[in-house]
Amino acid sequence: xxxxxxxxxxxxxxxxxxxxxxxxxxxxxxxxxxxxxxxxxxxxxxxxxxxxxxxxxxxxxxxxxxxxxxxxxxxxxxxxxxxxxxxxxxxxxxxxxxxxxxxxxxxxxxxxxxxxxxxxxxxxxxxxxxxxxxxxxxxxxxxxxxxxxxxxxxxxxxxxxxxxxxxxxxxxxxxxxxxxxxxxxxxxxxxxxxxxxxxxxxxxxxxxxxxxxxxxxxxxxxxxxxxxxxxxxxxxxxxxxxxxxxxxxxxxxxxxxxxxxxxxxxxxxxxxxxxxxxxxxxxxxxxxxxxxxxxxxxxxxxxxxxxxxxxxxxxxxxxxxxxxxxxxxxxxxxxxxxxxxxxxxxxxxxxxxxxxxxxxxxxxxxxxxxxxxxxxxxxxxxxxxxxxxxxxxxxxxxxxxxxxxxxxxxxxxxxxxxxxxxxxxxxxxxxxxxxxxxxxxxxxxxxxxxxxxxxxxxxxxxxxxxxxxxxxxxxxxxxxxxxxxxxxxxxxxxxxxxxxxxxxxxxxxxxxxxxxxxxxxxxxxxxxxxxxxxxxxxxxxxxxxxxxxxxxxxxxxxxxxxxxxxxxxxxxxxxxxxxxxxxxxxxxxxxxxxxxxxxxxxxxxxxxxxxxxxxxxxxxxxxxxxxxxxxxxxxxxxxxxxxxxxxxxxxxxxxxxxxxxxxxxxxxxxxxxxxx
Amino acid sequence: xxxxxxxxxxxxxxxxxxxxxxxxxxxxxxxxxxxxxxxxxxxxxxxxxxxxxxxxxxxxxxxxxxxxxxxxxxxxxxxxxxxxxxxxxxxxxxxxxxxxxxxxxxxxxxxxxxxxxxxxxxxxxxxxxxxxxxxxxxxxxxxxxxxxxxxxxxxxxxxxxxxxxxxxxxxxxxxxxxxxxxxxxxxxxxxxxxxxxxxxxxxxxxxxxxxxxxxxxxxxxxxxxxxxxxxxxxxxxxxxxxxx
Numbered sequence: 001x002x003x004x005x006x007x008x009x010x011x012x013x014x015x016x017x018x019x020x021x022x023x024x025x026x027x028x029x030x031x032x033x034x035x036x037x038x039x040x041x042x043x044x045x046x047x048x049x050x051x052x053x054x055x056x057x058x059x060x061x062x063x064x065x066x067x068x069x070x071x072x073x074x075x076x077x078x079x080x081x082x083x084x085x086x087x088x089x090x091x092x093x094x095x096x097x098x099x100x101x102x103x104x105x106x107x108x109x110x111x112x113x114x115x116x117x118x119x120x121x122x123x124x125x126x127x128x129x130x131x132x133x134x135x136x137x138x139x140x141x142x143x144x145x146x147x148x149x150x151x152x153x154x155x156x157x158x159x160x161x162x163x164x165x166x167x168x169x170x171x172x173x174x175x176x177x178x179x180x181x182x183x184x185x186x187x188x189x190x191x192x193x194x195x196x197x198x199x200x201x202x203x204x205x206x207x208x209x210x211x212x213x214x215x216x217x218x219x220x221x222x223x224x225x226x227x228x229x230x231x232x233x234x235x236x237x238x239x240x241x242x243x244x245x246x247x248x249x250x251x252x253x254x255x256x257x258x259x260x261x262x263x264x265x266x267x268x269x270x271x272x273x274x275x276x277x278x279x280x281x282x283x284x285x286x287x288x289x290x291x292x293x294x295x296x297x298x299x300x301x302x303x304x305x306x307x308x309x310x311x312x313x314x315x316x317x318x319x320x321x322x323x324x325x326x327x328x329x330x331x332x333x334x335x336x337x338x339x340x341x342x343x344x345x346x347x348x349x350x351x352x353x354x355x356x357x358x359x360x361x362x363x364x365x366x367x368x369x370x371x372x373x374x375x376x377x378x379x380x381x382x383x384x385x386x387x388x389x390x391x392x393x394x395x396x397x398x399x400x401x402x403x404x405x406x407x408x409x410x411x412x413x414x415x416x417x418x419x420x421x422x423x424x425x426x427x428x429x430x431x432x433x434x435x436x437x438x439x440x441x442x443x444x445x446x447x448x449x450x451x452x453x454x455x456x457x458x459x460x461x462x463x464x465x466x467x468x469x470x471x472x473x474x475x476x477x478x479x480x481x482x483x484x485x486x487x488x489x490x491x492x493x494x495x496x497x498x499x500x501x502x503x504x505x506x507x508x509x510x511x512x513x514x515x516x517x518x519x520x521x522x523x524x525x526x527x528x529x530x531x532x533x534x535x536x537x538x539x540x541x542x543x544x545x546x547x548x549x550x551x552x553x554x555x556x557x558x559x560x561x562x563x564x565x566x567x568x569x570x571x572x573x574x575x576x577x578x579x580x581x582x583x584x585x586x587x588x589x590x591x592x593x594x595x596x597x598x599x600x601x602x603x604x605x606x607x608x609x610x611x612x613x614x615x616x617x618x619x620x621x622x623x624x625x626x627x628x629x630x631x632x633x634x635x636x637x638x639x640x641x642x643x644x645x646x647x648x649x650x651x652x653x654x655x656x657x658x659x660x661x662x663x664x665x666x667x668x669x670x671x672x673x674x675x676x
Numbered sequence: 677x678x679x680x681x682x683x684x685x686x687x688x689x690x691x692x693x694x695x696x697x698x699x700x701x702x703x704x705x706x707x708x709x710x711x712x713x714x715x716x717x718x719x720x721x722x723x724x725x726x727x728x729x730x731x732x733x734x735x736x737x738x739x740x741x742x743x744x745x746x747x748x749x750x751x752x753x754x755x756x757x758x759x760x761x762x763x764x765x766x767x768x769x770x771x772x773x774x775x776x777x778x779x780x781x782x783x784x785x786x787x788x789x790x791x792x793x794x795x796x797x798x799x800x801x802x803x804x805x806x807x808x809x810x811x812x813x814x815x816x817x818x819x820x821x822x823x824x825x826x827x828x829x830x831x832x833x834x835x836x837x838x839x840x841x842x843x844x845x846x847x848x849x850x851x852x853x854x855x856x857x858x859x860x861x862x863x864x865x866x867x868x869x870x871x872x873x874x875x876x877x878x879x880x881x882x883x884x885x886x887x888x889x890x891x892x893x894x895x896x897x898x899x900x901x902x903x904x905x906x907x908x909x910x911x912x913x914x915x916x917x918x919x920x
Contacts, residue, residue: 306733
């Protein structure tokens with residue numbers, strides 16, 4: 001038993017280090033770092049590069065990879081990205097950090113090589129020493145992990161409690177605005193905190209790599225466990241996060257004593273622990289306060305007072321323009337852009353053939369999946385990170401119904417999408433009273449849980465081959481399939497446009513802009529959000545089914561949650577509220593890698609993913625994405641040209657009414673009544 | 677009065693919160709030793725003006741100059757180092773830090789050798805704070821918190837103090853205490869901008885008055901002539917000081 005506890009303490013120590021890193025960046029800068037797992041992977045991969053590929057010793061490797069590169073990476077990311085995010089909305093913060101998480105693994109491949117790593121070394125020398133303590137065995141790696149968390153807690157406490165730097169950090173956590181008013185530069189504090197946090201990510205990555213594996217997915221799983229501790233700590237309490245993380249680690253190992261070895265049930269229970277910890281704590285918090293919101297978690301009254309409604313100035317500008325777009329009805333010249341783009345895409349199946357036509361069909365199926373993000377994130381304002389899981393349900397459902405039960409493939413796609421829809425409604429019901437960050441955390445953990453519990457089952461997985469699906473006879477040709485996918489895309493697009501212009505859409509836009517403001521005018525959008533969640537889930541599953549039909553097999557690993565994060569990064573780069581963006585993102589997502597694979601060296605294969613990640617990082621500057629920016633520029637150009645033409649022809653806009661002039665009749669009537 | 681001679685010169689200031697225009701074309705000048713009351717109804721833009729001068733909220737247009745230097749785009753921490761102290765609405769304290777830590781945060785701007793003395797002096801001026809030096813400031817009474825806020829502002833000898841609703845939520849006796857403390861500063865020749873809910877006390881205290889309405893300067897002049905204007909701006913154009 002003691003051996004299990006030792007192993008659990010070691011695992012809990014790694015979770016605790018990761019949770020500490022996440023908490024300190026959140027409370028000091030307001031950014032929940034979804035890139036923590038990728039940072040851990042990047043630095044652990046650098047450690048592997050130095051230690052295994054370059055044959056450096058463990059100590060110099062960890063000093064360089066964690067002690068020097070960690071703070072360097074943190075400072076770099078703060079300067080190029082995180083410093084812009086303090087005033088940004090939750091969506092922008094999350095998507096930007098997701099962009100980093102998407103960009104770092106391919107960057108690691110470019111810098112350190114792309115070979116598959118089967119075993120990663122720890123910090124202890126090989127062969128690993130073991131010690132007997134109170135009759136139980138503890139490995140040196142376990143002892144090092146525990147020593148590291150002790151060092152982090154003791155040094156952290158001493159610095160925070162006894163030094164001037166610690167006082168400033170605590171002041172910053174309390175209220176950043178007042179810290180500035182005390183003459184302290186918050187950026188200096190923030191960059192220091194990010195450097196420490198990234199170092200902790202590197203340490204957690206190096207310590208975790210021998211057990212979780214040196215892969216982005218393994219590190220994302222580590223991050224999910226740390227997120228569970230973070231939710232338990234309501235994002236703020238460092239001691240609570242460390243305590244819960246240690247508890248989860250011990251529970252994970254001790255429970256194994258009572259579970260069968262090498263059993264799928266054991267694996268399922270172990271991987272479910274973070275999800276159940278999150279669920280348990282959220283239920284407790286909801287029972288006490290009916291609502292769990294991160295809004296109250298950062299800053300004081302002054303910070304809230306100076307924070308612009310609707311996020312940063314750029315976000316507010318885009319939100320306002322989105323509201324204006326939403327208010328239009330009927331035909332508008334502004335619709336010309338999307339129509340032209342879709343018309344051009346409609347020409348592509350005629351112009352392309354063979355490999356490129358297959359890629360186009362795949363891209364159009366992705367465009368349908370991306371529309372689910374457009375609905376749930378762009379319109380609904382709910383940051384769901386599990387759309388890939390719904391697409392997976394659509395894909396494997398289609399394969400099971402069509403291949404195993406002999407159903408018509410198109411009917412199978414439709415029924416699989418209907419089967420997935422209740423899952424989205426349940427997630428919607430569970431998260432409806434949560435703040436944006438909690439929604440993102442819950443959906444991410446749900447996705448990771450589905451990856452491990454459902455999609456690895458051999459009935460779906462089939463030793464990695466997936467279940468084959470046959471297209472219906474009229475869709476056997478790639479050209480026909482591309483047109484069919486485009487038709488589905490157009491139909492769903494019309495639904496999105498209709499939703500956007502409906503009263504529900506306007507209410508959702510109001511909530512996106514300011515939830516407290518929407519509440520004060522009596523808008524209750526719970527049922528509307530549920531409706532959007534249901535439709536978006538259906539659309540994601542429909543897209544997943546189409547993708548399976550296009551590829552003629554449903555391989556669950558193609559729909560992993562981490563892959564879903566890349567999808568979101570791609571869409572947000574182009575524009576999360578734009579239908580045109582969804583189709584462009586879908587086509588670019590498949591054609592761009594195709595171009596790289598065909599015309600560039602194999603080593604450049606990861607560059608498109610890197611670019612997609614970097615593109616998502618740029619949403620900190622352009623929250624609505626590139627298409628919206630270009631559309632606005634194009635619209636202002638048209639307006640300028642029209643004004644110039646009017647000036648030349650002498651038919652400018654009518655002069656404004658003189659000040660103090662006669663009010664319109666309706667208003668005059670009101671004034672009359674009021675004064676009578 | 678010219679911008680070159682003025683300690684603080686605000687010219688044609690515009691401030692936006694997203695699409696909403698909070699301040700429009702606001703101009704204001706203060707010489708050394710001036711005490712200006714900025715008055716106006718809720719939402720008039722008083723706190724926004726204070727926050728913009730102190731660097732917390734960015735200006736969308738116009739300029740703010742302090743001692744002849746343009747500080748319009750200067751960050752809040754640099755504005756503070758220049759000598760402008762903003763005592764924000766509510767309580768300008770760190771609730772999770774102790775009284776001593778709060779004062780230490782302010783004293784850190786002083787040279788190392790002067791910090792201890794300045795902290796002791798702050799405790800002497802407000803003896804209640806000395807008694808509760810180890811208590812987290814969030815647990816202090818409203819009056820004690822305001823004393824702490826004032827002591828934090830005064831410890832470094834500011835050139836300009838912007839006091840935003842210092843009397844908000846305080847008992848009358850404590851309001852007297854706040855005005856006594858501000859009076860001592862005025863007597864010492866400290867330049868001040870007072871944003872106050874107690875209009876008549878503010879007018880009695882100030883040398884000049886600026887009335888803001890819907891983000892614009894509606895009136896400015898000597899406090900003696902302000903009564904009628906203020907009633908009109910607070911209660912509407914039809915309001916009459918005689919009550920007719």
